[in-house]
Amino acid sequence: MKNNFLSKDDLIQARERIKNQVKKTPVLTSSSINEITGANIFFKCENFQKVGAFKFRGASNAVLSLKENELRNGIATHSSGNHAAAISLAAKLKNIPAYIVMPHTAPEIKKKAVANYGAKIIFSEPTLKSREEKLNEVIAETNANFIHPFDNYDVIAGQSTASQEIFEEFNDIDFIITPVGGGGLLSGTSLSTKYFSPKTKVIGAEPKGADDAFRSFYDKKIYPSVNPKTICDGLLTQLSEKTFNIIINNVDEILTAEEETIIESMKLIWERMKIIIEPSSAVALAIVKENQEKFLNKNVAIILTGGNVDLTNLPFK
């Protein structure tokens, strides 16, 4: 099976394409978390990225890769999460319309964020079938260009730019860990590691209660995400053809973490680092906490994927 649908040059070009539009986020360290885990952790703060999540990298690269005539009728997607906000802002910056299909059950705060960027929201039922039907209607009507949240090489190349920035700053990373939902970030990270830091091992981190990527990786076939049970609202989706193929060829391991460790890790990052991350971002640290021996005295890069969380409804007491 081919493993480089995206070349090193594609990744470099993606970085060049979006660099004036995305934030170069800081890498933070915490001596107290290092003491607790025994590892030497470098946290890449994509919670500080525009729209509060790494998703803006992929959305920006996808939009900026389209030709003017492909953008003329706007862009469309279905998402109730960070990709929706990312597409909305990327469209706004290009001054083109964005059509976002969202389940009518999505939290008010997410509807507001998308509306604030000037996107048009089309409500669907909260099923994949209804979302896809609505999306097809919207595309038929508007001729907008569909940008999938992760099954899209331009999106994957955009997500790779977070780890490109890490490897530019640090040349001695033993492990890089990212959470895995649809696999856009993990696949992009695995390619940039292969091209820019080949000695680094790539690990995907998944909640035990939503372990479809873990099983897909080891059984070498895509399992659907059925009834996932986790607080990590960003990790409920399953892998796609494109992300699966890149991941099985370039990722070293997928590990799963207990829900309790994820919540503890989230609280630890809030308390010790004074930064706000969403639950999905805490899975990578949970993996380190549950596998301390593996990471002892190692240089571990972790991508903190986002910081969009309801501040009035925190999972810890």
Add this chain to the structure above:
Amino acid sequence: MKNNFLSKDDLIQARERIKNQVKKTPVLTSSSINEITGANIFFKCENFQKVGAFKFRGASNAVLSLKENELRNGIATHSSGNHAAAISLAAKLKNIPAYIVMPHTAPEIKKKAVANYGAKIIFSEPTLKSREEKLNEVIAETNANFIHPFDNYDVIAGQSTASQEIFEEFNDIDFIITPVGGGGLLSGTSLSTKYFSPKTKVIGAEPKGADDAFRSFYDKKIYPSVNPKTICDGLLTQLSEKTFNIIINNVDEILTAEEETIIESMKLIWERMKIIIEPSSAVALAIVKENQEKFLNKNVAIILTGGNVDLTNLPFK
């Protein structure tokens, strides 16, 4: 009245003395907060400082300025807040004992933080009189060296290093704003501004419900802080002789902010910047929000003083 009890060289030496012990904290910006306020704000993130507050700079400089024979019997202070934790860690790093007088009513979480650094806690009643009596007893018994939270030139010089770092990175700051409680940070900031960025205006920010520094500044005499009513638990103290004298000679203005604006500003920073700050840190942004015309299109540096807050008891809904 003399206005330079601390020379430019004293400030440079303080920076040199503590630079391997304190974190050089990042300066973050937020395009959405800039849009909301119309100003161009540079947030110096002392919430990321060790012990979660700028206080570690002053404590470090004070401890590292003492001679070995002055340190032999340890150091002592009274504080229930960030200075207590800062002194405890600075002592631990020097491998000397720390004696902290704390009101027995202090929050458990603060007692724990200090105990975790290995300091000895001596409980007092929650009055200034009882605290001072207990402290005198401790000093008589131990011969420990007393380090006042702000009425101490080494502490003030240490606090000046936060703004020294700002001015090294940015040479076109129109205003620098810090909250004012006892005045250690404001006085240190005003001196470093005078020496390193004399065109920058220095503003102290105070809650309207605890406006003793505001009144002291304009009436040119120190008022006590009587029954302060504010959520800003770091800003309840009054100015001291040393901080007052520096402030009236080197600060351009003290402005006060409404409690409601402070809470709104705190929430805004959490939501848009994805960082955790304590209420006292939000007063500076509240000043900008309440005086938008003054800061329109200006480069404004704000020191976010700390991030120690009870995550299970947030002031916003």
